[in-house]
Amino acid sequence: MKNGLLGFLISRPKDIPSADYCGHWVVDKKHCHDAWLHWNATNRCNFNCLYCFSHDDPQKKSGELPKINIPELIRSLDEANKVFKIRFTGGGEPFLVPNIVEACLEITKKHYVGFNTNLICDNVKDFAEKIDPERVANINASLHIKELEKYNLVERFVSNYLLCERKGINIVASSVAYPPLADEAEKYRIFFKEKGIPVNFSFFQGSFNGKEYPRSYTEKEIEQFGLSRLWLKKNYEYQGICNAGFNAGIVDPDGSIHPCFSMTKETLGNIYDKIEFKKHLVICPVKRCSCQLKNIDPYIFKKALEENLTLPGKIMPFAAYFSRRIRNQLFKLRIFCRKLNFFKPK
Numbered sequence: 432m433k434n435g436l437l438g439f440l441i442s443r444p445k446d447i448p449s450a451d452y453c454g455h456w457v458v459d460k461k462h463c464h465d466a467w468l469h470w471n472a473t474n475r476c477n478f479n480c481l482y483c484f485s486h487d488d489p490q491k492k493s494g495e496l497p498k499i500n501i502p503e504l505i506r507s508l509d510e511a512n513k514v515f516k517i518r519f520t521g522g523g524e525p526f527l528v529p530n531i532v533e534a535c536l537e538i539t540k541k542h543y544v545g546f547n548t549n550l551i552c553d554n555v556k557d558f559a560e561k562i563d564p565e566r567v568a569n570i571n572a573s574l575h576i577k578e579l580e581k582y583n584l585v586e587r588f589v590s591n592y593l594l595c596e597r598k599g600i601n602i603v604a605s606s607v608a609y610p611p612l613a614d615e616a617e618k619y620r621i622f623f624k625e626k627g628i629p630v631n632f633s634f635f636q637g638s639f640n641g642k643e644y645p646r647s648y649t650e651k652e653i654e655q656f657g658l659s660r661l662w663l664k665k666n667y668e669y670q671g672i673c674n675a676g677f678n679a680g681i682v683d684p685d686g687s688i689h690p691c692f693s694m695t696k697e698t699l700g701n702i703y704d705k706i707e708f709k710k711h712l713v714i715c716p717v718k719r720c721s722c723q724l725k726n727i728d729p730y731i732f733k734k735a736l737e738e739n740l741t742l743p744g745k746i747m748p749f750a751a752y753f754s755r756r757i758r759n760q761l762f763k764l765r766i767f768c769r770k771l772n773f774f775k776p777k
């Protein structure tokens with residue numbers, strides 16, 4: 432069944448990138464799950480990075496640090512009858528959640544976890560010692576260079592990183608390609624490489640000096656940060672069919688689940704009560720998406736495509752998507768022909 436039309440659709444490189452690093456997030460590599468949740472467990476953070484989307488937000492210092500309700504969480508995951516990958520991330524630092532290691536111990540008995548973390552909390556060591564590395568999809572260690580220097584925490588970041596690596600955890604370090612850092616990018620790359628940590632730069636999304644990024648990167652900055660042109664281009668593409676809400680979702684600190692960051696008005700239940708995924712894929716409702724769930728976890732997107740294409744009742748979104756693509760291509764062809772004066776009256 433993977434040949435012919437279905438094979439063509441599910442193997443299109445345009446929708447399913449093979450890179451491990453997607454320019455903004457690290458693509459998870461563990462392929463053992465049926466669904467994944469992207470959990471913003473707290474808005475509190477021990478840093479206040481200049482480029483953070485919630486820079487100077489009072490929640491950074493005083494936001495709640497809700498404990499994870501482990502029994503209710505495990506019950507609802509069991510009832511959903513799927514193998515989950517839960518990625519702790521979001522507007523704050525997930526390792527600040529008081530019982531995060533205990534929660535991961537329980538979750539990883541059947542499921543998988545991943546993290547976007549600044550890697551400086553004390554309990555990172557506890558995590559590395561206690562959690563089965565086979566059950567950790569990956570840790571994206573966010574290297575916030577200026578904050579680490581300001582609080583004299585560079586060595587702690589390095590030692591936590593190397594500990595995780597020694598324990599067999601799949602870990603990578605990434606830093607934000609914030610334009611004022613461009614001239615120092617190479618210096619920091621070399622510094623951390625000598626410590627045993629290869630660093631990638633991920634593109635900045637936001638405004639700096641009245642310019643919007645990533646659109647405003649200069650060629651020189653792209654070179655200095657080593658940014659992927661493919662991923663910069665993808666950031667501006669129409670997003671098409673997506674598995675947001677079908678087998679992927681985002682979770683708020685209070686446990687409520689939504690299909691994605693652009694569809695926060697829609698809920699898919701609560702992680703402590705009942706998880707109710709959509710019955711089919713969606714056509715992306717926005718022109719530009721800053722957090723393309725299908726590109727962060729291409730495996731689960733491919734799985735969603737396969738499931739949808741084998742169920743006749745779910746084919747409608749595909750029909751709508753392809754008719755829109757064909758219309759767009761015809762429109763472009765018309766513009767092209769006009770430029771060549773094909774339709775010029777004789």
Ligand code: SF4
Binds near residue numbers: 478480482483522549
């Ligand atoms: S560590 Fe992350 S969440 Fe915290 S301020 Fe920096 S970018 Fe924002």
Ligand code: SF4
Binds near residue numbers: 716724
């Ligand atoms: S906004 Fe992003 S995550 Fe949401 S449906 Fe569109 S592409 Fe998917």
